[in-house]
Structure formats: C-alpha cells, structure tokens
Amino acid sequence: MPALLEVAGISKNFRGLRAVHDASFDIAEGSINALIGPNGAGKTTIFNMVAGVYRPDSGSIAFDRKPIHGLRPDQICAAGIGRTFQVVKPFAGLSVLDNVMVGAFLTEKTSAGARKVSLAVLEKLHLAAKCDLPASSLTLPDRKRLEVARALATRPRLLLLDEAMAGLRPTECDQMVEVFRELNRTDGLTILLIEHVMRAVMALAQHIGVLHHGEVIARGSPEKIVRDAAVLECYLGEETEV
Amino acid sequence: MIARLLEGVPRRGLVALAALLLVLLVFPAFASGYLLAVGFLILYFAFVGQAWNIMMGFAGQLSLGHSLYVGLGAYAAAALYVHFGVSPWIGLGASIATAVLAGAVIGFLAFRFGVAGVYFAILTIAFSEFARIGFDHFTWVQGSSGFFLPVTNYAANDLWNLRGSPTMFYYLMLGMTAGAFVLCHALLRSRMGYYWLAIRESQEAAQALGVNVFRYKMYAVMISAAMTSLAGIVFAFYYNNLFPEQIFHISRSIELILGPIIGGIGTLVGPLVGALLLTGLAEGMREAMLQLGIDVPGVKQVFYGVCLLLVVMFLPNGVWPPLAKAFGFERRSTDRGER
Numbered sequence A: 001m002p003a004l005l006e007v008a009g010i011s012k013n014f015r016g017l018r019a020v021h022d023a024s025f026d027i028a029e030g031s032i033n034a035l036i037g038p039n040g041a042g043k044t045t046i047f048n049m050v051a052g053v054y055r056p057d058s059g060s061i062a063f064d065r066k067p068i069h070g071l072r073p074d075q076i077c078a079a080g081i082g083r084t085f086q087v088v089k090p091f092a093g094l095s096v097l098d099n100v101m102v103g104a105f106l107t108e109k110t111s112a113g114a115r116k117v118s119l120a121v122l123e124k125l126h127l128a129a130k131c132d133l134p135a136s137s138l139t140l141p142d143r144k145r146l147e148v149a150r151a152l153a154t155r156p157r158l159l160l161l162d163e164a165m166a167g168l169r170p171t172e173c174d175q176m177v178e179v180f181r182e183l184n185r186t187d188g189l190t191i192l193l194i195e196h197v198m199r200a201v202m203a204l205a206q207h208i209g210v211l212h213h214g215e216v217i218a219r220g221s222p223e224k225i226v227r228d229a230a231v232l233e234c235y236l237g238e239e240t241e242v
Numbered sequence B: 001m002i003a004r005l006l007e008g009v010p011r012r013g014l015v016a017l018a019a020l021l022l023v024l025l026v027f028p029a030f031a032s033g034y035l036l037a038v039g040f041l042i043l044y045f046a047f048v049g050q051a052w053n054i055m056m057g058f059a060g061q062l063s064l065g066h067s068l069y070v071g072l073g074a075y076a077a078a079a080l081y082v083h084f085g086v087s088p089w090i091g092l093g094a095s096i097a098t099a100v101l102a103g104a105v106i107g108f109l110a111f112r113f114g115v116a117g118v119y120f121a122i123l124t125i126a127f128s129e130f131a132r133i134g135f136d137h138f139t140w141v142q143g144s145s146g147f148f149l150p151v152t153n154y155a156a157n158d159l160w161n162l163r164g165s166p167t168m169f170y171y172l173m174l175g176m177t178a179g180a181f182v183l184c185h186a187l188l189r190s191r192m193g194y195y196w197l198a199i200r201e202s203q204e205a206a207q208a209l210g211v212n213v214f215r216y217k218m219y220a221v222m223i224s225a226a227m228t229s230l231a232g233i234v235f236a237f238y239y240n241n242l243f244p245e246q247i248f249h250i251s252r253s254i255e256l257i258l259g260p261i262i263g264g265i266g267t268l269v270g271p272l273v274g275a276l277l278l279t280g281l282a283e284g285m286r287e288a289m290l291q292l293g294i295d296v297p298g299v300k301q302v303f304y305g306v307c308l309l310l311v312v313m314f315l316p317n318g319v320w321p322p323l324a325k326a327f328g329f330e331r332r333s334t335d336r337g338e339r
C-alpha cells in the first residue's frame, strides 16, 4: 500500500541552529504513528514543515503522492492535513462552537451545515455542553480538546497532533486515546502524534519514530522501540512519564 | 431569505430594532431643521462606523485612513455629476470602483509584504495624506480652491440627482444605515464573517484551518472601502462643496472611528450606539451651552476626548456589550456571541 505521507530527507536550520536534519519517514494510510524525542529534538519543526508553516531547506514532502512542500498552510489543510498546535491557539473571543465552525467551513458552505458538523465533532470530544462558552473561559484540558475539535472539523485524512495530551490527567488522557482510536477505526483517520506521555503513545501507536538532535535515530514498532539501546539512552531513560 | 436572516436573533432584540426604526422613520415629522441635521449626522456616522468596523471589528485590521474612501467616493460621483450631468446613482459605480481600487492597493502592499498592526495603520494614513495633497493639485476638480455642486432651490425633491431637502437626505441616510446593518449582520454569520473573526483572533490558527488569510483580509478592505465611498457621495451632495484639506484630512478619519470604538468594536449595534451618543450628546451639549450664552470654540473636540477617555478606562469593550447584557439582547445557543 502506498504511503499517505512521504517525508524524504527534510532539513531545517534556524540561523545556523540545526533543528531538523535529513529526516525521512513514511506514514501508511489508516495507521497511527508517534514521533517521540526529548524537548528541542525538532518534532514541532517537522510538523511545521509538513503543515506548511516553514518550507524545508531541503528534501521533499508528498501527501497522497503529490508534493506539498512550498504550499501555504491553508492549502495544505485543504489538501487534507489537519493539525493542532502544541501551544494552543484558540480564537479566544469566539464561543467554543464558533471556533469549531471556522474549521467546518472548509467543507461546508452554509452556516447551518457547518454548525451541524461542528456539534457532531464537539459531541465526540465531550465538549458539546460547553459549546456556548467563550473559548477564553476554557481550562487547559478543554482548550486541548478544542484544538483537536477544530482540526477534526476540517475533515482531514491525516491528523497531526502536537502534544495533544500533555497536561491531561490520566483519566482524561485515556478518554482522548479512546477518541483517537475510535476516529481511526470508524473513519479510517490516519494519525501522527507528537507525545511525551508514553502511556498514550504505547496505547495508540503502531509505529514510532524517535527524533534526537534533529535526526531520526530509530523507527519501528513500540515493542522494538522500548528495547532499542540508543533510544533508552537518549530519551526513555532520562525523562519518561508513564 | 428573511427567515434565515432572523434566525437566532433574540425576539426582544427584534422588537427593539423595529421600535428604533419606527422612531427614526417618524422623527422628521416632529424635528426642527436643526434636529433633522443632527439626525442626519448621527445616521451618517453610524453608517461609516459600520463600514470601518468591518475592517477593524471583524477582520482586526486597523485603518486610520478611511477619509480616503469618503473623499474618493465624494469626488468621483460629484465630478461625474458636475462635468457630465451623470446621476450619482450611476456615478456610484465610479465611486465604488475608485475606492475599492485604492483599498486593494493598500491591502495588497500591506498583506503581501507583512505590514501589520501599527505599521498597517500608518500606511492607511499615508495613503489618505497622498490623496489630500494630490487632490490639492487636481485641477479637473478645482484643486485646493474647492469643488462646488450647483445648488438649486428645494422646491421639489429630485432623488435621481440627489437634489432636494434635508428630509430627503435624512431618509436616504436612514435607508443606507439600515441596509449596512442588515448587510453586516448577514456577513457576520456567513463563512466570510467567521473567517474574518478567526483572522482577528489568530491568523496562524485561521490558516491552519484552511483560511486563505490574504484573500479574506483583501475582501474586508474592499467591502469596507466600497461602503465608505457611498457615504462620501451623500456627503458631497448634501454639503455641495468639497475641499481636499477637509474631506481627506486625518481628523475626519479619526472622527469616524470614535463612534464604533465608544459603541463597541466588532459589535453590530456598537457603531449605532456610538454615533448616537457622540453626535447626539455633543450637539445637545453645544446647544445647551449656547442657550446659556456660553460659546467656547473646540468644546466638541474636548467632549469627544472626554468620552473616549471614560470609555477606554471604564468600558474597554465599548458601551454596547454591557448594555446588551443588561437588556438580554445576547444571542444564545444555536448562534454565536459577538465578542
């Protein structure tokens, strides 16, 4: 089966700082994948390149076999890639429902249609009861859920989750894991998540990539990754939150 | 269509709007000439405030140069009328085209090259200043010596050529203000409206949700410019004289944004309330002082300043949001809150 997302040898430097170096990986349609690695490893930078915020200095990114590097973020979203931000960016002055409707308008032309799609998404993320509240009044866990809801409302084929479960209590985390599993199973949503919470990574991911100092140092199944000596040394050994 | 426009609007809000419209409709029957002129001014500022609010209140782009669009609209229609006898109802095509073009140039320069925030505001001032100086030397419309429309007697109202009594202009302005209100209401609940608010709140997040930020900011500038140019036409045909030094002056740009700021930026009712408060109170106070035999020049400007100060200090979101809450005009559940 051809990969839905093909990342081939992408690099990104910030004024001399090597944030990502020659990173390659494929993501199969319908799979759940995790990108792990210590803080500053370059995970968010990879997301930003896939989502079109930064153009890679070199390398290529293809989605559904079409090159997407160099496109604007809105074009990449329209192509079918949804993303959440590690530092949440709610539309603070708008209600929770309105936040999600902005995303839903990508595929729905009318307000009524967008509202319907949005309410369904909010239901899935257990936010429906809060749909009238201003987004600025939400707690951090709810803001994280809102971030996911907005991205889902654009009906992506691939969802990029940047630490969507950080700061959640274990029960809330399990609930999110269940939501993603359900989306993957019923809608065939492909997921790539950046996560420090190993509890979530182990529960969800079929494939894991490990990033260290901007380079992919290991790739494989969760079982393989937890036994990898290099990974243990650079990452799991020092700051695992299970 | 109408049912869709009314969807989600609280009933008491509709009743209040209908009552307000009724009062405004019968107002000329009871008002003196002076009061009618004040009424006209209130409607005029409510209209341009609404137009400016599309850019600032909805899309989050601060324009301090809206006198540019007033002036371009005024001069385009007036020149066509004076030189070729073209009705302003035809001439408004030229007014809109000129203003939209100017807005598009400003928007393109700013949004393509990342000129944002304060720098964007300065760019809008720069363009209105260019126009002011340029029109001073534009001999086709008499440059700095002023462009005059022929004044005829008001025996009969000629709506086609906008020659007529203050009452006619009052009703024209009322129609335009009501139209702008309905248009903005419809825009706010359309996809474009949602995209504007998203851009105002966070451009990055909007982009990540598929919003073409450049395009929708351009739409905001162009729609706002087009609406503002219409106000310029009425201005030209109401006052019958145009001076670049006055119509393009930055103080005119500032004057027209005070209403929406005091009323509540980003709200539909804010520009109306702001215009009513500012113009109504300022004129009322001036009148009262004249009655008392006090005549101090510049008292209106001082009054504007004090109003602005009080609002900024005590009601940073404007007068309308707390009023809306107190009267229960807020929208609920199936609809959206405006800030």
Ligand SMILES: Nc1ncnc2c1ncn2[C@@H]1O[C@H](COP(=O)(O)OP(=O)(O)O)[C@@H](O)[C@H]1O
Binding pocket: A014, A017, A018, A019, A037, A038, A039, A040, A041, A042, A043, A044, A045, A046
């Ligand atoms: N916009 C930027 N400008 C300069 N440096 C950046 C920028 N974004 C990220 N970096 C740097 O790149 C490195 C990788 O950051 P990031 O991708 O955010 O790591 P991670 O998400 O894995 O924690 C860090 O050293 C970070 O400081």
Ligand SMILES: [Mg+2]
Binding pocket: A043, A044, A045, A086
């Ligand atoms: Mg990160």
